[in-house]
Amino acid sequence: MTFLAEDRQRLxxxxxxxxxxxxxxxxxxxxxxxxxxxxxxxxGRQGSQGFFPGLKDLATRENMAQxxxxxxxxxxxxxxxxxxxxxRNYLGTILRNLVIDELRKHREFVAWExxxxxxxxxxxxxxPPDAALDRQELQKAVRNFEATLNDRExxxxxxxxxxxxxxxxxxxETGLTDYRVKQTEKAIRKRFLAYMHNHGFLEGHTDGxxxxxxxxxxxxxxxxxx
Amino acid sequence: MxxxxxxxxxxxxxxxxxxxxxxxxTIIDDPRVRAAYRRRVLVEAALCDTGDDEPTAFSYERVxxxxxxxxxxxxxxxxxxxxxxxxxxxxxxxxxxxxxxVPAQHRIALDPTSPLTPVWGQEVRPRGTKDPSWxxxxxxLRVEQPGKVDDSALGxxxxxxxxxxxxxxxxxxxxxxxxxxxxxxxxxxxxxxPDVSDDGSIAIKTGVVDEPFGDxxxxxxxxxxxxxxxxxxxxxxxxxxxxxxxxxxxxLPVNSLTEQLGWPDVREHSLLLNLREVSQ
Numbered sequence: 001m002t003f004l005a006e007d008r009q010r011l012x013x014x015x016x017x018x019x020x021x022x023x024x025x026x027x028x029x030x031x032x033x034x035x036x037x038x039x040x041x042x043x044g045r046q047g048s049q050g051f052f053p054g055l056k057d058l059a060t061r062e063n064m065a066q067x068x069x070x071x072x073x074x075x076x077x078x079x080x081x082x083x084x085x086x087x088r089n090y091l092g093t094i095l096r097n098l099v100i101d102e103l104r105k106h107r108e109f110v111a112w113e114x115x116x117x118x119x120x121x122x123x124x125x126x127x128p129p130d131a132a133l134d135r136q137e138l139q140k141a142v143r144n145f146e147a148t149l150n151d152r153e154x155x156x157x158x159x160x161x162x163x164x165x166x167x168x169x170x171x172x173e174t175g176l177t178d179y180r181v182k183q184t185e186k187a188i189r190k191r192f193l194a195y196m197h198n199h200g201f202l203e204g205h206t207d208g209x210x211x212x213x214x215x216x217x218x219x220x221x222x223x224x225x226x
Numbered sequence: 227m228x229x230x231x232x233x234x235x236x237x238x239x240x241x242x243x244x245x246x247x248x249x250x251x252t253i254i255d256d257p258r259v260r261a262a263y264r265r266r267v268l269v270e271a272a273l274c275d276t277g278d279d280e281p282t283a284f285s286y287e288r289v290x291x292x293x294x295x296x297x298x299x300x301x302x303x304x305x306x307x308x309x310x311x312x313x314x315x316x317x318x319x320x321x322x323x324x325x326x327x328v329p330a331q332h333r334i335a336l337d338p339t340s341p342l343t344p345v346w347g348q349e350v351r352p353r354g355t356k357d358p359s360w361x362x363x364x365x366x367l368r369v370e371q372p373g374k375v376d377d378s379a380l381g382x383x384x385x386x387x388x389x390x391x392x393x394x395x396x397x398x399x400x401x402x403x404x405x406x407x408x409x410x411x412x413x414x415x416x417x418x419x420p421d422v423s424d425d426g427s428i429a430i431k432t433g434v435v436d437e438p439f440g441d442x443x444x445x446x447x448x449x450x451x452x453x454x455x456x457x458x459x460x461x462x463x464x465x466x467x468x469x470x471x472x473x474x475x476x477x478l479p480v481n482s483l484t485e486q487l488g489w490p491d492v493r494e495h496s497l498l499l500n501l502r503e504v505s506q
Contacts, residue, residue: 017297017298018298019294019298022293022294022297022298023290023294026290026293026294027286027290030286030289030290031286034281034285034286038279056279057264058267058268058271058279058280058281058282058285059260059263059264059266059267059268060264061281062263062267062281062285062288062289063253063254063260063263065289066250066253066254066289066292066293067254069289069293069297070250070254070293070296070297073293073296073297074297135272138268138269138272139272141272142269142272142273145273150474157273160283161273161274161275161282161283162274162275162283164283177447177448178447179332179416179447179448180413180448183414183416183417183448184414186238186239187414187471187472189237189238189239190234190238190468190471191468191471191472192269192270192273193234193237193238193266193269194468196269201265201269202230202262202265202266202269203230203262203265
């Protein structure tokens, strides 16, 4: 049995587009989509085999995951799913098609298919496009920001941000109310963004369009070298 | 870039709530916005100390918000219970357990038929002022159970198991923005208006007296017993919410918050109360 097929009420609600069912499906399958986008997969196309090496850049994975689920949650895609076969496979097909669509949008895909010279292209280990955003400087800024936090905030930072504890377990661990934890978390996140703005790590730091284009180029270039 | 502010809100707000469909679509369509998004992910990953390969603690929920913003017109909570209970007794027991386990919400919709009784606090006036600002102000009201209110409720101090609501007066039009927060010792401010996810202040009607807000606040969801100061700040423009979020005081009352923040143009109405453990 699959997640959707095992619960007919959920399946019907999903097909109708009820928000709770879409949320359930997203939460169940998001780890699968994120890991597929990270790890990559083989792509067979018109007799030739390629390999999508995966996206090393988390932000691009998030953007792609968003597009995949938005596509999967359109009315046409929801109603086309029969509820009998595993939804994971169905979603995997949407994922694969989206990746191919993205590759087709960029001429580099064609160029690589035509040249097939193995060894011409760099393989894997793609550096995120914002590598220019100096990691050491960033880590130093994070440490400096952390020094501005009080004990409670530092505790929430450790539990929630770094250990990934659920809200419920943080409430249990700290004895704070649900509201207080959320409020502290939000305060940390908001202040951190303000801190990063003030220290030049956000707007105006790099030329986004150029770097993004470079990121895609590297992705495609490396993607078909395997 | 105007989307930068929306992205900041997306990255700063905890939990899953509705998100802006226009922003979600722009992230898909506009490379500049994607680049700005990417930088926020990078700095968040540094804060969360995750490697490049792993999503941060907030990746899944952030994408969920964006997906739902584009996939459903108005995100709704699931209603009803999925499983068939074997008996009515089982359902009743489960409901009781649900009420017991689930923490109370901070803000609730107010039943318009609920009786309200005024709660009187000690007015904390800015240093050096003798008269209150007559043109602006707030009132604190306790939400009573329908049919349960009598004269004895009048003047009763607040308890942690009470629910409160507010009304405000803004007689002239000079200060059309309001920020309403609660302060307790050694704790960040409790936000009433705007909601914690909004910015700075809300726009209010002017030329009104004792105008109800219409929301109830369940004290036990976000407050502790003890001293409790409610501060209303009326501004000519929206206030800087982040400056307020950083506030934490060891002792109450706090005299003249506006003076401490260097906001001479902002008018303040502040009430000091004491929250008892439970109603007697």
